[in-house]
Amino acid sequence: MRGEVAIVGCGRTPYSRAKPGEPVLNVDEYIAWAAELALQQAGMSKNDFDGQGLGVSHAEVAHTVNWSAATAENLGISPQVLIRGDQGGASASSMLIRAAAMIHSGIVDRVLVVGADTPLNIPSVAPGLPLSPERTRGVYWDFQGPFGVMGATAQFAQVLTRYMHEHDLTHEQLGKIAVTNRFHASLHPGAIYRTPFTLEDYLSSRILSDPIRLLDCVPIVNGGLAYIVTSAKTARTLTDKPVYLRGFGESNNYYHGSRSLPDITTTGFSQAAPKAMAMAGVSHKDIQFLQPYDDYPFISMMTIEDYGFCKKGHGGRFVEEHDLRFDGDFPLSTDGGQLSGGQPGGANGGFMPLVEAVTQLRGEAGARQVKNAEIGASCGFGGIPYGRPGRSCISLIFGTEP
Amino acid sequence: MSDIANKPLPVITDLTRPFWTAAKNRKLVLQKCQRCEVFNFHPKPWCIECGSRELTWTDAKPTGTVYSFTISRTVAMNFPGWEKDLPVLLCLIDLDDGARMYAQVTDCSPEDIRIGMRVTVHFEDISDEAGIPKFRPT
DSSP states (O other): OTTSEEEEEEEEOOOBOOOTTSOOOOHHHHHHHHHHHHHHHHTOOGGGGTTSEEEEEOOSSOOOSSHHHHHHHHHTOOOSEEEEEOSGGGHHHHHHHHHHHHHHTTSOSEEEEEEEEOGGGSOOSSSSSOOOGGGGOSHHHHTTGGGTOOHHHHHHHHHHHHHHHHSOOOHHHHHHHHHHHHHHHHTOTTOSOOSOOOHHHHHHSOEEETTEEGGGSOOBOBEEEEEEEEEHHHHHHHOSOOEEEEEEEEEESOOSSOSSSOOTTSOTHHHHHHHHHHHHTOOGGGOOOEEOOOSSHHHHHHHHHHTTSSOTTOHHHHHHHSOOSTTSSSOBOTTOHHHHHOBSSTTTTTHHHHHHHHHHHTTOOGGGOOTTOOEEEEEEEEOOOTTSSOSEEEEEEEESOO | OHHHHTSOOOOOOTTTHHHHHHHHTTOOEEEEETTTOOEEOSOOSSOTTTOOSOEEEEEOOSEEEEEEEEEEOSOOSSOGGGGGGOSEEEEEEEETTSOEEEEEBOSSOTTTOOTTOEEEEEEEEOSSSOEEEEEEEO
């Protein structure tokens, strides 16, 4: 399926931290806004998707049943095929794979994929972060909340503690990722936090849940994103800058070792990335940038390892030895990542690496443009299983040529 | 009681009741697969190793080893009742019967918690119906 589909347009709305006085948009409004931006970039209209495909990512904010069909109703689109993203931060990537398969099989020619959330509008008993009703029901919650698990930061902190026990990794190495993300955010007008900080600032930021500190943690925002994928043939009639999906790999509910007592320091990217690269026909040296699912620096570091850019356990050293800036030898999270850009809900931050990969390969990344970008990788990473790091790991390889 | 009320309580179902009731009675029980003998945790609809639905709540050894830990210094994505317990020493415990569990370690200073530390279960009541296992250094 290499190069059979291409992305022809993307949209990313401005984000909001829902400060007093800011307009409060709902999830439908953000979806429409993001879709409008993607349609404008592609030179298409909503009517082009009647009889075609619509993909809708999960939203944590209250929404009705039959969410993807309800979204079609709100947008006034009558699609033949609905795709519902239900893989958290891997949803944007998984819907691209589903859409590609639909296009490959000839069922549809094009799919509009949207995702938005307004987590800051969710009433919550929890201090600081929204705790939506859907997070506090079911066996998964009943065996964590009452036990004192404090959300993703505490869950990921356990993975990081274990990693640091097994491998060499310094806070300075993780800090370099955070500092570089913020530097990239300073070059991205849409990022929510744009003032650069230093390694010293990072190291002196307060610990929230050892060994994770404040500047390791993703800020939550309201916002929406969208993209349009078509057959390669249609893409070439729409744009002179189609961004081809060259390869994909997906791994769900990966266990490294036994299911009862797995090693939690290796993610499903160890399966997904080799598949994506084999399909794309590329090796590590061909990949000119990596857009990981960058909500915590150590997740980016583990992704680098599990993609095979270095040996397991050498991720910290790799980060130290490479220039992660857009003009360096290993450009990473060139949009500033979710870490400085903001995460529009647990399910929709996953659009950001994909949208940035496309933006880079269209040559439209402005002050943060990777020079002569032709091949790049992005990631989806969704959900936190009990006691482990990531439920869904998806690797995507994009290129300017099929 | 107000502090307890400000911490989340589980919704007890027929699937999970034996766990909460046992903890109330100061016992640790886990689902044991009658086919492959693997202990499953948290409660599952069938054995995640072999797929057998014959899971039987079984007394588990009260001991384990710290696989990983974090020291939560703020309350996040949980109820404000935890505030008075900060810092919360939250661990992944590898139970001697071969299942892994999130649990608080108590009676241990944050400076002393270590991966590999041997721990023993104790219990705390969280409602009239349920207790919860916690651990302390052996």
